[in-house]
Amino acid sequence: MPKLRSVKPKELIKSFEKLGYIVDRQKGSHVILYHPLSKRRLTIPMHTKDIPNGTLLAIIKQAGLTKEDFSKTIK
Numbered sequence: 125m126p127k128l129r130s131v132k133p134k135e136l137i138k139s140f141e142k143l144g145y146i147v148d149r150q151k152g153s154h155v156i157l158y159h160p161l162s163k164r165r166l167t168i169p170m171h172t173k174d175i176p177n178g179t180l181l182a183i184i185k186q187a188g189l190t191k192e193d194f195s196k197t198i199k
Contacts, residue, residue, distance in 0.1 A: 128180060130174035133168055134170075135198065136180070139158065139194075139197045140196055140197075143189075144159055145159045146159075150170070153169060154167050155167070155168045156168075159187075164186065166183055167173075
């Protein structure tokens with residue numbers, strides 16, 4: 125099982141955009157992404173630091189991905 129590396133919020137949003145998610149809206153310091161086919165919504169915190177590992181795992185789980193699938197999209 126691959127170990128997840130630290131990811132900046134902007135980098136995370138770009139990787140989910142590659143998967144078909146679009147930026148729906150932003151409320152405060154959180155960006156809401158929407159996938160038109162699966163009707164899933166993801167909330168990404170837009171802070172200056174890296175996304176904590178627990179939060180990253182929760183976002184990946186909400187998207188219905190595995191760590192392996194996500195590792196392939198992020199470079």
